[in-house]
Amino acid sequence: MYKILAIDDEPINLQIIGACLSNDYQLFMAKDGNRGMQLALKNKPDLILLDIVMPDLNGYEVAKMLKDNPQTRKIPIIFASGKTKSQIQTDVEHVGYISKPYNKAELLTLIANTLS
Template sequence: MSEHDSLSHARDIAPLILLIDDVPDDLRWLTALLRPDYRMAFAHNGHAGLHKAQALRPDLILLDVRLPDMDGFSVCRLLKADPLTQAAPVLFLSACSQPQERVDGLAVGAVDFISKPFYPEEARARVRVHLELAAQRAASEATTVAARAEGAERHPDRLLVQEATRYIRAHLAELPPVPELARRLGLHEKRLLALFRDHLGQTVSGFISEERLGHGARLLSETTMSVQDIAQTVGFTNPGNFATAFRHRHGQSPLAYRTAAREQLPPCTA
């Protein structure tokens, strides 16, 4: 595979959809419908959905209006209030056809509704349209930022590094060994190692470790996720390994780091 092909392959990472629903039949139906084209993540109640959204930063969220612990409108309101999750379009799943419910959903930040019972072509079309709109907004913002950066380096090697680091950040929980990672990016292992050494001054493994611990630190300070869930989200096989690596990097345990981070937050004002 050529380096041009490797860039195209990395850009083709399927969008991630977070499905927040506690109805087994809905989960099975939507998974069968969407998994061929998208990556899927799941949560069975509102609180778990908020944590998953913070950790995974999905491209789109499908949210049931009726959840066992809190209503979907409250979940949507919290998603839109959080800088970590506010950019993801939210589509409500609802068996109710009352106009007021749709108005309430749009008022808290949702972009659309998918009615139950589901119609396959309609559901796929709504998901596709809102992913495309979100991608267009993101591309427009990225173009604006790029236009402001004078003399930005566009060397092919740097583009390869950018795509490789983007892939790593998008797959922290499930990264393969470095030789397989290089193959997925369309590169030889030695080529990938040389790119990271020359452009980032790091080994690939060192970069992955820094990203995992950095993302773990952000989740500790910005969410209420458990240490075990954070460890799994950033790619550690067990929380003990995560705690050991975190202490070595930050000089304190994950729980101590979380406590210190919260003490430094500005007080809430009425």
């Protein structure tokens, strides 16, 4: 079973992700970037679903830390945000983007395509 780490500061978003993915994937969830980094290092997920706008460490900073670490650099990252795709400005390697609020079918398809 694939392991997915979801990092989002909004509990409702983590609940939605859990409802969408918990039957098909092993989920780990973090409410902030620091905890997300800890879980990524400990659990070595197959994919990270990463919110962009968070207090303290934002998604861009977390993604850069993940890509700079040899233990996590190859884990694919899907950015999630209420912003539009054209508003996302990053030089951090990522494999996809999904907008919030989440659409279950879109989320499942993007994850399945990324992991295949």
